[in-house]
Amino acid sequence: MMFLLTGTPGVGKSTIADVLAKKGYQVIRAKETVHDYVLEKSDDDTLIDVDSWADTFRPVEGIVEGHFSHFIPGADGVIVLRCNPDVLTSRLRARGYSEEKVHENVEAEILDVILIETLDLYNETQIYEIDVSCASIEEIVIHVEHVLTGHAFPCCGIVDWTGWL
Numbered sequence: 001m002m003f004l005l006t007g008t009p010g011v012g013k014s015t016i017a018d019v020l021a022k023k024g025y026q027v028i029r030a031k032e033t034v035h036d037y038v039l040e041k042s043d044d045d046t047l048i049d050v051d052s053w054a055d056t057f058r059p060v061e062g063i064v065e066g067h068f069s070h071f072i073p074g075a076d077g078v079i080v081l082r083c084n085p086d087v088l089t090s091r092l093r094a095r096g097y098s099e100e101k102v103h104e105n106v107e108a109e110i111l112d113v114i115l116i117e118t119l120d121l122y123n124e125t126q127i128y129e130i131d132v133s134c135a136s137i138e139e140i141v142i143h144v145e146h147v148l149t150g151h152a153f154p155c156c157g158i159v160d161w162t163g164w165l
């Protein structure tokens with residue numbers, strides 16, 4: 001089975017994927033598979049032909065982690081990590097993101113951009129939205145493992161950050 005682990009930059013995808021990999025899950029990092037699809041690269045951004053990349057991505061057994069992994073067709077499920085805009089702002093600033101990039105990513109989180117893009121390709125019965133704002137890494141990993149093992153119900157549209165607009 002192939003699951004996609006996606007979300008806005010800073011929500012914790014890589015951290016969760018690291019823990020899952022240590023537990024023995026096969027994890028593929030989307031950013032490590034896009035080299036042939038880079039259109040433009042700068043110090044703080046990389047423009048990728050995501051459509052071509054997703055169209056040629058071969059299904060794998062395991063988890064594909066990345067903020068654009070939800071564009072890959074044919075997955076068994078998509079896990080969308082969500083994060084409170086205030087928490088996300090702190091995380092992105094701590095990473096040294098420019099204020100423009102912080103604003104861009106927080107706005108994307110508030111407007112459900114990743115979730116809406118996911119719904120363009122997958123139906124609600126394949127999407128598992130998880131609010132990671134107040135959960136520990138261990139709690140999030142347990143929740144993700146429940147999804148991976150078929151012990152979680154799909155849930156979509158449970159997070160609403162529009163109050164931050």
